[in-house]
Amino acid sequence: MKKLYQILTIALLGAGLVACESLKLGDAGLSKAPETSGATLDTLFATLKDADKVLATAYYYLPYGLVSDFDSKMGGDFLESITDHFISNKHSDDDGPNNLYYSGSLSSNLTGSYRGGEAYRFGGGTWSKNKNNTGSLKLGEKDYIVVRYAWLFLENADRIPDADPALLAQKKAEAKMCMAIAYANMLRYVGGVPIVDHSIIFNEEMNFPRNTFKETVDYIVSLCDQAAPDLPWYVSANEDGRMTRAAALGLKLRILCFAASPTFNSNTKFHPEADEYSCYTNYDAARWQAAKKAADEFMAQLLSYGHYSLEQAVASDATKGIRPRDYRLAYRKGYFERGSSEAIISIRKSNSGDYHDKHIDVQDDYGSGGSLNWVNKFPWADGTPFPEDFDWEDPKSWEEQPFFKKSADGDLQVGDALFMETRDPRLYENLCVPGDVWKNNQVGPNYINAKSPNFQEGGTGFLMMKFVLQQEADRTTPPHWCMMRLPEVLLNCAEAYNEADSGPSEKAYTWVDAVRARVGLCPLEELYPDGMTQEEFRNALLLERELEFGFEEVRWFDMVRWGLVEAFTTPLKKLVAVGNKQNNATSFTYTTGDAYPPRQWYTKWDTKWYLSPIPSMEINKGYGMTQNPGW
Amino acid sequence: MYPKMKRLYKYIVLPLLLIGSAALAQEKSMLDSISLGNAFGMGANINPSAGSELFDKSPETDITNALYGQFSGLLVKTGSSVYDSNQSKLKLALRLHGHSPIILVDGIPRDADDLLGLEIASVTVLKDAAAAALYGVKGANGVISITTKRGTDSRLKVTAKYQYGLQKMFRAPEFADAYTYGFLVNEARSLDGLPAKYNDAELFALYSGQYPYAYPNVDWWGEVFRDHGDNHRAQFTFQGGNKNFRYFAAVDYLKEDFLYKKANTDDRYNANHYDNRLAIRANVDVNITESTAMKVNVMARLAEFNKGNYSGRIEKTLYSLPSAAFPIKQADGVYGGTSLYGAINPVAQMRDSGQKQYGQTKVLADMLLRQDLGMLLEGLSVDANVAFDYIGRLSEDATKEYRYSELVSTTAAQGDQMYILSEQKYYGIDSKVVDFSHWFSNLQMKFELRGRVNWARDFNKNHLETHLAYRQRSWIISGRNESSKTQEILGSISYNWNKRVFVDAVVNRSGSAYLPAGKRFNWYPAISVAGIISTEPFIKAYASAGMAGSDDDLEHELWRENYVSGKGYYFGPKGGSSSSGRAESGIASTSLAPERSSKVTLGTEMKFFKERLAINAEGFLEKRDNILISPSNVSEVIGLDLNEQSLGVQSYKGVDLSVAWNEQKGDFDYGVYANGGWLWTKVIDDGQAFQPYEYLYHAGNAVGQKYGLEVIGIFQNQMEINNSPRQTFGEVRPGDLKYRDQNDDGVIDKQDRVKMFGSSTPRLQFGFGLHFAWKGLKVYADFQGMTGVTIDLLDSPLYQPLVSNGTISKTFMNREITWAPDRADLATMPRLTTQENPNNYQANSLWYRDGSFIKLRNLGISYTIPKKALKLCDATVSLTGTNLFSFDNIRFADPEQLGAYYPSTRVYWVGVKFNF
Secondary structure, eight states, rough: HHHHHHHHHHHHHHHOOOOOOOOOOGGGGGGGHHHHOOBBBHHHTTSSSHHHHHHHHHHHHSSOOOSOOOGGGGEEEGGGSSSSEEEOOOOOOOOOIIIIISSSOOOSSSOOOGGOOOSOOOOOOBBBBOTSSSOOOOOOOOOHHHHHHHHHHHHGGGTTOOOOHHHHHHHHHHHHHHHHHHHHHHHHHHSSSOOOOOOOOOOOOOOOOOOOOOHHHHHHHHHHHHHGSSSSSSGGGGGGTSSOOHHHHHHOOOOHHHSTTTTTTSSSSTTOOOOOSSSSSSTTTHHHHHHHHHHHHHHHHHHHHHOOOOOOOSSSGGGGGGHHHHHHHHHHHHHHHOOOOEEEEEEEOOOOHHHHHHHHEEEEEETTTHHHHHTTOOOOSOOOOOOOTTOTTTTGGOOOOOEEEOOOOOOOOEEEEEEOOOOOOHHHHHOOOTTTGGGGGGGOOSGGGGGGGOOTOOSOOEEOOOOTOSSGGGGGGOOOOEEEEEHHHHHHHHHHHHHHHHHHHHHHHHHHHHHHHHEEEEEEHHHTOOOOOOHHHHHHHHHHHHHTTTTTTHHHHHHHHOOHHHHHOOOOEEEEEEEESSSSOOOOOEEEEEEESSOOOGHHHHHOGGSSSOHHHHHHOSSOOOOOOOO | HHHHHHIIIIIIHHHHHHHHHHHHOOOOOOOGGGGOOOOSOOOOOOOEEEEEEHHHHHHOGGGGOOOOOSSSTTEEEEEEOOOOSOOOOOOOEETTBBBBOOETTTTTEEOOOGGGGGGGEEEEOSHHHHHHTTTTOOOOTHHHEEEEOOOOOOSSSEEEEEEEEEEESSSSOOBOOOHHHHHHHHHHHHHHHHSSSHHHHHHHHHHHHHHTTTTTOOOOHHHHHSSSSEEEEEEEEEEEEEEEEEOOOEEEEEEEEESSSOHHHHHHHSSOOOOEOOOOEEEEEEEETTTTTEEEEEEEEEEEEEEOOOOOOOHHHHOOOOOTSSSSSSTTTEEBBBTTTTOOOOHHHHSEEEEEEEEEEEEEEEEEEEEEOOSSSEEEEEEEEEEEEEEEEEEEEOOOOOEEEEEEEEEEEETEEEEEEEEEHHHOOOSOEEEEEEEEEEEEEEEEEEEEEEEEETTTTTEEEEEEEEEEEHHHHHHHHEEEEEEEEEEEEEEEEETTTTEEEEEEEEEEEESOOTEEEEEEEEEEEEEEEEEETEEEEEEEEEEEEEOOOTTTTOOOOEEEEEBBBBSSSSOOBBBBBBEEOOOOOSSSOOOOEEEEEEEEEEEEETTTTTEEEEEEEEEEEEEOOOOOOOOOOGOOOOOOOOEEEHHHHHHHEEEEEEEEETEEEEEEEEEEEEEEEEEEEOOOOOOOSSGGGGTOOOTTTEEBBBBBEOOHHHHHHHHHHHHTTTTOOSEEEOOTTTTTTSSSSGGOOEEEEEEEESSSSEEEEEEEETTTTTEEEEEEEESSSSEEEGGGGGSSSGGOOOOHHHHHHHHEEEOOOGGGGGGOOOOOOOOOOOOTTTSSSTTTTEEEEEEEEEEEEEEEEOHHSSSSOOOEEEEEEESSSSESSSSSTTTTOSSSOOOOOEEEEEEEEEEE
């Protein structure tokens, strides 16, 4: 009996163990892989719609030119601030132009708040995720993120079952274009870069040697060439913002012109240490021919498929004909509005209007502003040049007001009087000149007696108007960064022709004149009745680009690629305007002066500034990146 | 369960059990031969251990207090006292050679919180490589093995104890009164270049207390705290049994009322702070058959915890709220408050924010079954061991809002008379209805299963013992992927010759579910050897070497690639909605592995003078690799963030020394002890990216090394600021700290932060003490301390006075002289400021302090009245003080706790215990 009891007890205990549900021995005891908290590659590439989300991420990290939270470029300032167009007086600790460029203290060893204030920071602190999925701010640029997501899409797109082959090919071409833009961005700031041809996994050997300038250019061009046939010339309004064949051919032309320019395409190296990573190291006229071919390619497509055109002025008051303000609005529509007929590449990361406040913050109390040097380049409204010897301090010398004249046809009302613009309409859209109204109909605080007491010293007399705009009502549409507009393509075509043919041809004149005519300027031929030399035409093109693309990140690269040393070293001027009254001044007296702060470049120019330094931190990771000349 | 396993049971295990049960009765009870805890029979290493007397000495609620300075190498660290969702008000951390050891209670991993002092039989600290290897992927941080008391083969023994504890604050801060505050705020604002906050008339009003509503003066600390806290505790134990059935049971009831004042003002809820706990344990040992024994341990822990329903720590408010901020209540009885400070009136929070209540249930059970198989093979036995723990917590909130009011006042003078012009403003609402909500706030289930085959034999003078063990453990916490699971299979062999020469070897294959399938398991081997060189005096030398792992820092999914929502992108016409993006969550860790310790230990144990003097000295070298780090030295061309990687490397070395003298002479019994542990740590690789200056690298420095700017003075005037390197942390004014430009680049920035002072880990931690007993009288004292540890005054809110509308303390003003133009040469601190002042308030040489201390942890006296005097039982009356004093450099606060937490306490205890 006792034994039976013992046996029963043991049997029960054994059975208890066996019955235990959660008891799994062996590897099963550690259970299956845990449930994942996100989608896997398989689920993501199950449908084209899901895969498109990966592509959207590649788009999201494309370069953006508005001051935003998307990157820390220039420490939240404009690239224009380091050209001869604009002077920043933003005295924040992280401001790039003041702390790094004007002072000449940019280096490859930046830390603290200076880090991220560069025009371009290659790589930079890769931040790692910690347990809370937070990390320190990433201050480097995002181009390799674009490359990664583009490759993720390209590598996995074929796994998508039942995808429409044509649509799939188009999406792949979009991915290639995102990548081409990212590499083009890197090329223009730092020269040749490592070309990554797949999405990197962590344990692979970190060996990504720097590619040469030539290889990088060729790679960008090949990406554009591969993408172009699969892309539509333009997309429907609902898909607006996606990559098109026009974008592919336009980018190719831009990069070929950039690479063929004398800084990079020359037998004389732009810097003693310049090497095959930072330029071609020789001159080859074929590079301009290639650009000309790309121009023909774009123009042939434009002729066949149309769609893109310059936004033309419409008379707001039919009885008065087209007035300067009407030209100005057409110009604004071209660069500002999503879906404008001249947008070739349009980046739209946000619908938020907060870029506007950021743009004002950059200059408001800080007294930043456009340079008088730039303002003087804007011709009179008919296109005739503004006199170089204009005597600002003698009222007699300007019988015609330099910015506005009283006119019953004008639409700027100050007090009881009506005023009309006297200069190239694009001046007023780029900069707020004395007497104009600025954000939300306020008097532009750019003449001395209109400034509030908390204005800081340093104002140049011209505030940024582009993107800020005059009225609240002007800014009701969400912003985009129009990375490339049709006028740039036209001017690039003209440039390629002028350089390849050693002088302007009729076609080249047509393209420039189209851009000028859109804002009511006379054709170039009227200014040069005897025709133009190659150099005259080249300078006219560069000037036209200055007038057309203020704050659109064009001038910096023109100064770099053409080696415009004078633009770097000529001290910038400001205009001190005093109104006849504190509010609603109707006339001004002027004096000129040196813009503050001065730049080290005026006295110590060095061509190393053409390319950005590579952070030593990145070079020392030892995967193959090298330093740029002079840094 | 797999069919294979079922067959194993059916055809092997069950028959063996049956055969065993039929075996002949043995003379000795099997129960005596089974020990729980670290029962692998290893003999080479010396593992310091202590018995239950350790816990008789320390009456504190948290048993970890009893371990202060008792074991060389084991550091008990005071954490930060938090009186919140956690019931433990003082969180103590254990560090064994710099790491958090696993705590085994009767061989099962559990929290020290779960234990009562009265139920502990022994504590053993296992710090050698062989012991660590036994615990595989959980062993690298060392092991503290605790066994609980068990029944005995004797008649029932009952003890009953009552204990009362009285807490007093230890170095509480003293805050400035309203006038002092007002005066200093004006000074600070003037140094900030701001206008004064109070004019002379207002300062006078703060001084005189004439207008208590407009210009109040409130001692917030005194309004929240009373001058003592107390607790009552009643404990019973029952112990007894016979040869085949034994039991130990304990019941403990604790009621703790804290230092907070009683707060109940509303009969709809109870806002008082208290903590009631009931703990029950039953340990039962049964000889089921002559060859089958079972040990069952069951603990139940019930706790009820109550406080006002405010969020966060009220101490944080007390350290920052000026006495002149607002009155407790305005003239009309509405609570004081301002729009600036918001609803933070501490008195209102204590009394009128409702009630927060937690009920926690823990049931912890484990069972060991041993079958002796001596009839098959002499010395053979098998164990099956199961543990199941359940922890659940229910919460209930009674939520109430209160209204508060601000008197916005200005003064106006008319002749000699002062007039106050004021306007009353009201904020918030007084809830008419108390809102109740309740939820299950925490659920944990732990399950552990073990099986083991043991074989031990003596051959002449040779003793051989070998074990083959399997363990699996799961810990399930509510929430996705929160569970942790491990699995081990291990073999061990222990050999000794005549108890003179010892060799132990372990090999463990241990896996963690945090790792991807196929990479989960790792080998952890270890070996130790020892020899007794002489027996009189006793001298033993021992050494061990081996590896162990730790998956404590790992988490699920680090190795897995997955995609989460990314940023949207806006395709389409104006204002079009965004296309959602998908982004990778991070590059999967390919290097993922459990942290690994490779350790070598060398030691000696010596006993002289007939074992009256005992010395144990031990040194170790340890390399730790596979430490989870966030590498910053990885190329940006990857274009994606990295998950953490197991790539960090550190090294540790140390010396542990303990010396004790104990002697008994007739009725006299006395002893002294001292022990210390020295620890040197070094970072070898922490994935730090390229640094432009050599001194910015962390590698080569101690783990927890402090870094900061070097203060070289205080700026005396603007000219000095202009002529010095630019400091880039914020506006600099005269009276601010001046730093050394370490790299001579003319700018003071993060690149000027250098290594300074020591580490947060002490170089030496030690304990010493003595006891003296004569007949029934016993006196004892225990000291503990550490040196070579750096603490940061910025952890104390007292050292950032007035910042962010904060207050200022007399404690600070009495100890320091702040800079001002008229006392510049006396200044020990930078100027007062009402601003954030990142220039001054950041890691620098001014704030670091030597955190060394020696504390008197226990001082006790007890007298036992013998049974013959009382007839029924003997009785012990004891008087103990804990944390009575501290020798240190800090003086104004507990050097182990500078922050705004529940105050450090010294506690006086009275106890009476009856042994029936």
